[in-house]
Amino acid sequence: MMKDRIQKIEQQIREAAEKAGRNPEEIRLVAVSKIKPAEMVKEAMDAGQRIFGENYIQEAVAKIEEVGSEGIEWHFIGHLQSKKSKYAAGVFDLIHSVDSLKLAKEINKQAAKKGVVQKILIQVNTSGEDSKSGTTEEAVIELIREAATLENVAIKGLMTMPAFFDDPEGARPYFRQLRLIKERIESLAIPGVEMKELSMGMSGDFEVAIEEGATLVRVGTAIFGARSYHS
Template sequence: MSIQNNIEQIRSRIAAACARSGRNPAEVRLVAVSKTKPAAMINEAAAAGQQLFGENYVQEFADKIDQVTAPVEWHFIGNLQSNKVKYLRGKVAMIHSLDRLSLAAEISRQWGKIDRTLDVLLEVNLGQEDSKAGTAETALFELARQVAELPHLRVCGLMALPPWLDDAEEVRPYFRRLHQLSEQIKTLQIPGVEMRELSMGMSHDFEVAVEEGATLVRVGTAIFGERTR
């Protein structure tokens, strides 16, 4: 299967999941996760109409961004260290993985240098897994309030990487919980905080995520094939 065919199949599956759940497919954006993939594959996906790409590793992103000739939109979706933020400045449209105030402060500082505001998502560790980043549910609401006060950030929603489970149906409660947390934050009406985005779902479970309200699905393997490293 070609990258173009893979993208078309995924978009069809997103549309079917939207139909099952009474949603408009236009509400769901596909993030092609291009970590470890060469620029040539990203250019091929862009030629097939894919506009939005997600990267996990700062150094890899910095090395290949100039090799991608297509006018694409970049999101950063991986764990992020504060000392690496400067390499993303002005190059990404959104960071999905904001999970602590110190990181938020550095992102705001860096974007302040170019007098721009960045869209960010707050990452929640729904499974309370030590191996994964993300703020705890109990700290989420205070983090939202604190990040909202920073001048160069705009909180646009939530992101989660739930526990890996073979059966996508077993992941559904985690997606549903993230949606519930989003709705709870909405009711707080925190100035500067919107809950318009839910980044959740990957290659093996994105259809369930869409049924539970995902607006950004992060799909890599189903587009580009298995990772080489």
């Protein structure tokens, strides 16, 4: 049952936090509901899950309209094109995947039209893979300095997606790298910038991510089962 799977993951989160000497309350589970029907989201809600992550704008907007937002949070975790930011700004509680000043400016513009301040994370490509979105470690501080001047976005932290490894220990250096970047940004005390959140870790490696400082872990398969992608 889904409730059992969620409870198992929450227990794993608690154990990983305690192993690392962290407060388990600092870590929140994002249930990645992409390609899954609204009925499964409702089932997870009934099991106590409160944060859902979506990757595709059209699918997410339709699902949010069906399920609603009362008592839950919707996070956008996929690659976001600037031209689609009008559908995301003010709809999602947090956008994890801002990787350019162009995108940040467009989100700011759309959020201003709606009279809201959109919370965002800056995505960093820690693995250097061409297939992964994200700004570089070298460019992230300048991006944050510039995005911090925008009135209708609020930077809350960082996100990364490392390379895939069969052994979760393989991802550890990339999670650690993001935490060190976070600490460096914190030391700069850039006005208007919070480094509260580190979004990293998925079904196969979230415990290692927690040991390295994750505050948001994005888990889909372990909650909803494998996904079927239809062409």
